[in-house]
Amino acid sequence: MNKSKTLPKRSEVPAEHKWRLEDIYPTDAAWEEDLQKAKKLAEEIATKKGTLGQSSKHLHEALTLQDELLQTLDQVYVYARMRRDEDNANSKYQGLTDRATALSTQAYGAISYIQPEILAIPTDTLKQWIQQDEGLAHYRIMLDEITRFKPHTLSAEEEALLANMSEVASAPSKIFGMLNNADLKFPMITDENGEEVELTKGRYTHFMESKDRRVRKEAFEALYSTYGKFRNTIAASLTSSVKADVFYARTRKYPSALYSALFADNVDISVYDNLIATIREHLPLMHRYISLRKKALGVDELHMYDLYVPIVPEVDMKIPYDQAVQTIKEALHPLGEDYGKVLEEGFTGGWIDVHENEGKTSGAYSWGAYTTHPFVLMNYQDNVNNMFTLAHEMGHALHSYYSNKNQPYTYADYKIFVAEVASTVNEALLMNHLLETTNDKHQRMYLINYYLEQFRGTVFRQTMFAEFEKIVHAKEEAGEPLTADSLNEIYRELNVAYHGPEMVIDKEIELEWERIPHFYRHFYVYKYATGFSAATSLSKQILEEGQPAVERYLQFLKGGSSDFPLNLLKNAGVDMTSPEPIREALAVFKALIEELEQLMGQ
Structure with a gap:
């Protein structure tokens, strides 16, 4: 290149x-x-x-x-x-x-x-x-x-009326989007080099990972002080969106907005409730990780702006594309010969657009048409994160490949509820392989911390979001007013519960609900947590049981939408109506914490 x-x-x-x-x-x-x-x-x-x-x-x-x-x-x-x-x-x-x-x-x-x-x-x-x-x-x-x-x-006339209302109902999301993406301007802050730079949402992520605590604190306070100026406006947009969810659910004769949202996937409310209850049951594990983070950073108080800075010294793990391909193939070997052949075809058969070029779309995705093999867009950089992204997208690609090969067009497209399972199974198997094959203590610590952060961000944080959504919709359905103050209070209490006694819950964090666009797509975020949990459980079965688990998993990949998502997962060996898959995933989280504590001498 x-x-x-x-x-x-x-x-x-x-x-x-x-x-x-x-x-x-x-x-x-x-x-x-x-x-x-x-x-x-x-x-x-x-x-x-x-x-x-x-x-x-x-x-x-x-x-x-x-x-x-x-x-x-x-x-x-x-x-x-x-x-x-x-x-x-x-x-x-x-x-x-x-x-x-x-x-x-x-x-x-x-x-x-x-x-x-x-x-x-x-x-x-x-x-x-x-x-x-x-x-x-x-x-x-x-x-x-x-x-x-x-x-x-409803009747044809009523359905037409609701269809004509859709643009009005989507107005809160559009208004929030324009305010959040176009009109909000953040102040200047002083970066690590002492230079004045404008804070943007893109730069905020970078600043939250800064080793300089002053920079993290300044960016954190600057971001939320800006959102705070619009708290009543954004509260009005979010509560209007919640009201629309409740209106549509009642109009279509659903028992609740939550029931309405889950009905499309034929998912029982118990799945949603199980997720929240099981994560609540295991919050001491999250608190233990928070405690480890506090000790590793050597601070007297751990603040919300200390959550994203790496707690393990950076490790130079330069991974060129060809090395990433080889590593992924080795890591996914437990999925069997047939999967390996298709994976090889994907890597060598014109499926992947590897490198960034002038004018190319950023990011990564897997996509394609029913009649051809899938395709993967990458903008590969030589690092660990991009290797995981490649494994992730190939998980999507092979899910599509198997579905398309084994289902008629009518049933080839799998549901969103299971869409992240295959991609996350690949990531879990890759992580297992890397941990098994690395002898370098610092690399091992880096990888474990990387994995722990995935758990924190995908399982715990998304479940906290899901609980917030459930609470605010229930309050609207009960006729209780939702204001900026009540939303702040709900969000603050959740942060206290999820992060535990060793975390200082800075007042600014009670405004975080203002900046989460997913809240305008009601009861969606829980799928991230359930998908991650299902994938963790499946990868564990594949590694421990071998061929029987692989066969069940391949049947899942071939299923498309020929059955409801919960049934497809159950046949693969994961019953998401039970708390067990979430508990299994959290057992992995616990083992990782214990090992990192040992490696850090905590």
Whole structure:
């Protein structure tokens, strides 16, 4: 790769480090053909409107046509967007993406009648059709899922009214987004070098990891003093969002907003409650980690601005891409020969776009179309974090690969509830491999601290967020007022409980709820904690049981959305209706704390 300070142009990146989008379309002309095909399919499916309830044949034809349209549309959009992601300055692929986006809007408008017409068919009639029509039987799971929502679906006129209200209901999130991302300006602070720099949200993360405690404290106070000036405005936006959640739940006849949010994944409220109760039960472990952090930093008082600074001296672990690939392959060896073959194909078969180049989309993701292998975008840097990111994205990629290979298009796309499981299993196995193979004490300490921070941020912190959401929605449903003061009080009490007696709960932290965008996507964050716990339990089973656990796990990867997420996980060996997987994950957390205490001589 180009070692100069300037980024290489796309044309300068070696072919072996680029993904091979020709596997989707060999030429842009072939893409154009499919675009025109999708247009015709959208026009054709629109002509079926009003006919679905006439016979099983009409319904089957419409659903088959819908699959063909959406599959073609996915491929068209994925190719255009990933071509643009290679170099966002490329006007040709900007244009292709815009055309694919416009067609998507047109296509989804053309099929919008399908679900309401299915819901209008009497349930007994639909069951009879599924039994009699072999082709329609293929759609039984999908049709069952649609009819599951029937008790919470209103009349066509009422549904239209609610649809027209969606823009108004999303206003609190939009208002918060504009304030948070565009209008909020933070003051200047003095950095480690004594220079005046403007605080930004991006720089805040960097400052929170600074070895200079003065810098951490100054950035912390500057950030929250700014948010504090808008506490009443942001409280109004958040409480309005909560009111909208409650309104929609009541209008659709759900028992609560929480029940409504979990209904889509067919997840019982007990799963949510189990998570909070089990984490609460194990908060002494979090407090023990906080105590270890305090001792390691050698401070008389541990403040909230001391939570992100590394407690282990930095270790120079330079890991070039080729070394990361080899290490990941070795780490994932326990997943068996078949998984290993697919993983090798991913690393060598044009799946991955490895390095940063001029104009390339930042970050990392896994994506693709049903008819081709998955693709992974990276902007690889030679460090531990990027190696874990690569393992993570390949977990997503192989989940998609197995689902696509073993499920029809209708059921290939897995649900968000399980989306982070495969990626986190890969990370857990990689961490286990690194800890097993390193002999360097400081590297081992660094890795353990890295893993502990994942637990703290993904399991404990996200569960605290989930509990905050539950409390504020319950208060709204009970008719209790939500104000800036009451939100501050709720959030402060949670921080006291979660961080324990050795943490100074600075007054500023009671304002943190103001800056969490996920609170505008109600009851979503708990999935991070459940997914991490499930993955930790699965990786432990794979390492301890071997082949039987691997077989169960591979069946999970192949499942797509052919069953509800909880059932897929249960068949893999993890029952998320039970607190056991969370307890198993926290047992790993405890063992890591104990080892780090020993290594640090605490």
